[in-house]
Amino acid sequence: MLRLSNSVELADNEIEISQIRAQGAGGQNVNKVASAVHLRFDIHASSLPPFYKERLLALSDQRITKEGVVVLKAQSFRTFEQNREDALERLKTLIQEAVKTRKARKPTKPSKAARRKRMDRKAQKGQTKALRGKVKL
Structure with missing residues (x-):
């Protein structure tokens, strides 16, 4: 269960x-085994609220395919659970x-000094x- 917020959770299914395990490619890592994890998440088939789905599909991110699938790859010399x-x-x-979502910026009021200066200029x-x-000469 992945909790995104108080009201939104994703089920494990x-x-x-x-899990992909691969032998190191030469050099000093010959004897080390990398534990790679490929995560796939289908946006369309998920239980996310429609607003979340729309915003995710609108993102221009290379990890999101045209079909609406998020593909993440984590590979490190750590355990499967850590990856x-x-x-x-x-x-x-x-x-x-x-x-x-970004908060809308409130319009700021001119300061008291700025208002006074403006009125003085007008006068x-x-x-x-x-x-x-x-004036006659």
Whole structure:
């Protein structure tokens, strides 16, 4: 069970995880065995709310295929459980990033000093205009 938020959870059967073990490719890692995890998550077939699905499908991320499948690969010289947890955490982060909404910025009021300065300028402009027609040489 992967908990995304208080109200949204993904069941274990919605996330397909396969384990691949491969021999190291030469060099110093000849005797080490890498434990790779391939995680597949079908967005369309998931129990996510429609809003989550839409936002995930709209992401321009190379880990999401055209068919709406998220493919994550975690490979390290760690245990299968550690790689599995890493892949699940990356899926959780991806989904949370997709549904994050930005707060609308509140319009700020002009400060008291700025309002006073504006009124002073208006008054000065009005006085200048009034004097233009009255000055005779």
